[in-house]
Amino acid sequence: MITVTAAAGHLGRLVVEDLLQRGVPAGQIVAAARNPAKAADLAERGVQVREADYSRPETLAAAFAGTDKLLLISGNEVGQRLQQHTNAVQAAAAAGVQLIAYTSTLRAETNSTILAEDHRTTEAMIRESGVPYVFLRNGWYIENTTDNLGAALQYGTLAGSAGDGQISGATRADLAAAAAVVLTSDGHDGAVYELGGTPYTMTELAAEVATQSGKPVTYQNLPADAYTEVLVGAGVPAPFAALLVDSDLGISRGEQFTPSTDLQRLIGRPSTPLADAVAAAVKTA
Numbered sequence: 001m002i003t004v005t006a007a008a009g010h011l012g013r014l015v016v017e018d019l020l021q022r023g024v025p026a027g028q029i030v031a032a033a034r035n036p037a038k039a040a041d042l043a044e045r046g047v048q049v050r051e052a053d054y055s056r057p058e059t060l061a062a063a064f065a066g067t068d069k070l071l072l073i074s075g076n077e078v079g080q081r082l083q084q085h086t087n088a089v090q091a092a093a094a095a096g097v098q099l100i101a102y103t104s105t106l107r108a109e110t111n112s113t114i115l116a117e118d119h120r121t122t123e124a125m126i127r128e129s130g131v132p133y134v135f136l137r138n139g140w141y142i143e144n145t146t147d148n149l150g151a152a153l154q155y156g157t158l159a160g161s162a163g164d165g166q167i168s169g170a171t172r173a174d175l176a177a178a179a180a181v182v183l184t185s186d187g188h189d190g191a192v193y194e195l196g197g198t199p200y201t202m203t204e205l206a207a208e209v210a211t212q213s214g215k216p217v218t219y220q221n222l223p224a225d226a227y228t229e230v231l232v233g234a235g236v237p238a239p240f241a242a243l244l245v246d247s248d249l250g251i252s253r254g255e256q257f258t259p260s261t262d263l264q265r266l267i268g269r270p271s272t273p274l275a276d277a278v279a280a281a282v283k284t285a
Helices: 010-021 036-044 057-064 081-095 114-129 150-155 172-184 202-213 224-233 238-252 262-267 274-284
Strands: 002-004 029-033 048-051 069-072 099-105 133-138 157-160 192-195 218-221
Touching (some): 010 029, 010 036, 010 172, 029 036, 036 048, 048 057, 057 081, 069 081, 081 114, 099 114, 099 172, 114 133, 114 238, 133 172, 150 157, 150 202, 157 202, 157 224, 172 192, 172 262, 192 262, 202 218, 202 274
Parallel strands (some): 029 048, 099 133, 133 192
């Protein structure tokens, strides 16, 4: 039995779809979601849908019952997710899960960004739990930028504080495929995979947006204070804006770059080219 947490979210849903495409019987897949109604379509296809709320440990025991391999997708509630991850790891150990695959971040041991702190602590917790594990250190989702191209296409500018930092970005679909490989094959116990695609800078990404859209788009690098003002002015809550700026500064220091080819080796093909990812995003922007 393979259980995928956050299965109604972007990444989790892609993993479930990939598992089905690989021939895993629907009845051997558990789509664990905080709101099971959002995964109703998966239930209609025979996937087991179970409630799993990281903040409500009582839901996790039932969700993880009978699970052999668990994909623990990191929570997105900053400030709460370390306790949420603790709840999930404890429930997995109690349920007798044989493998935890955890979605972490690139270079978690040395990554100095605020967002990396919870990943680093969670990795240590999983190691100490005694449950066999594999860490999927996902690189920057290309969709972090391409899902929000409307303003860039309207005003001709992508703003940030990433400088000329190299980003080993990858699409969610590629990272989901890597997770599915780990969940459906052996030999990954104790592995730490640094999962990144072909690197690019924000200047190069903006140029690709311009090429694919036929509109002038450039990258404007801003000091941290100025970028914070832009985000808050656009309606981003101040605490979240601070995290986004901190992440960009991490990019500028090279913390979203990896020379690793782990992603390509796992999925058995090159990662999705930036041009293809941007072209797909421009069509729906």
